[in-house]
Amino acid sequence: MNAPAVNRQWILARRPEGAVRPSDFRYQEAPVPAPAEGEVLVRTLYFGYDASQRIWLTEDGGYMPPVQIGEPMRTMGIGQVIASRDSAYAAGDLVEGFMSWQDCVLARADGPMPLRVLPKAQYPLSWNLGIFGVSGLTAYFGSTDGLKVKPGDVVVVSAATGATGSLVGGICKALGAKTVIAVAGGADKCRWVIESAGYDAAIDYKSEDIGQRLDELCPQGVDAYFDNVGGHMLDTLLLHMAPRGRILICGAMSSGYTDVKLKGPSNYMRICTHMLTVQGILLFFYRDRLAEGAAQLARWVAEGLLHVEQHVVEGFQRAPELLPTMFTGKSPGKLLLHVADPA
Ligand SMILES: NC(=O)c1ccc[n+]([C@@H]2O[C@H](COP(=O)([O-])OP(=O)(O)OC[C@H]3O[C@@H](n4cnc5c(N)ncnc54)[C@H](OP(=O)(O)O)[C@@H]3O)[C@@H](O)[C@H]2O)c1
Known part of the structure; x- marks a missing residue:
């Protein structure tokens, strides 16, 4: 060239x-x-x-x-x-x-x-x-190494139609999750995540009460929350986590990223009282395992498990x-x- x-x-x-x-x-x-x-x-x-x-x-x-x-x-x-x-x-x-x-x-x-x-x-x-770049590899390592999603888990994913979230649903189902719930903005996106991205259910954060919908969809609580949004949504999810639940902090879309300084959640003590595990992710930490992640994602695509x-x-x-x-x-x-x- x-x-x-x-x-x-x-x-x-x-x-x-x-x-x-x-x-x-x-x-x-x-x-x-x-x-x-x-x-x-x-x-x-x-x-x-x-x-x-x-x-x-x-x-x-x-x-x-x-x-x-x-x-x-x-x-x-x-x-x-x-x-x-x-x-x-x-x-x-x-x-x-x-x-x-x-x-x-x-x-x-x-x-x-x-x-x-x-x-x-x-x-x-x-x-x-x-899928084989930062979005898919973050979805993969976030769901596996970060959230440790396992068979039977109830998982919630915010920004579920985004480049990362649109893959997390299928990955969690491939890992055996029982129910994977998307949080997305608007009826069309909520329909899309169920019809195309492997989610079982969706909550429209723009028109629905997230807490009320979580009570309906998973009354026993959320085992794993893949958080792309932070802010008020994270605060709400903290109130709906199952004991010993896991939260992955992947991003904070609600902040608009206009500043690096953000306020933490006010339901912070739930981490203590429900023995929650909160972990972050940055793909740099997986720089030696990228080929491994891409190979597994490629297998799931070939098996028709990921869209x-x-x-x-x-x-x-x-x-x-x-x-x-x-x-x-x-x-x-x-x-x-x-x-x-x-x-
Ligand atoms: N830590 C890492 O290594 C890593 C790597 C990749 C991505 N990320 C993070 O993951 C998150 C998602 O990135 P992405 O590339 O997957 O997504 P994306 O393709 O950029 O899409 C962003 C999504 O965020 C949603 N959104 C925007 N503002 C929102 C708000 N105020 N409240 C709720 N949802 C909102 C939008 O959906 P709606 O239309 O439904 O609002 C949109 O689908 C970002 O926070 C990003 O920084 C982190």
């Missing part, structure tokens, strides 16, 4: 206040860089969208350094190696990992998650950002306009931007 004549970029123009807006980014063109020793030059093909990108735009940055004003916006991406000065990568390799909103990125293997060389596979390349949903938008120019939709309502599954095809 040849390098393009210019390197199109979307850079951070100003740090967003509150909700992120497309106008927080600015388009520019720059020369295509040359890789130094230990670096790889990658042509970007797909950008994946993750709510955590909003955290990287705060002054603090959260669990990664903040994106600086003037820098191309960081993203998870799929690309093809154009030139390599690292013996672990060869020109032509298809890779997945941290990239940024530009045609060509320079990458190094010494970051928190080095670029993964993608295996030749039967499935679409873009799945490496969804893969993605929404692919076309065109580099649209990169900034998609980011706010993570918080304002998006289609079920993984949101991706397709920017180029491999050679």
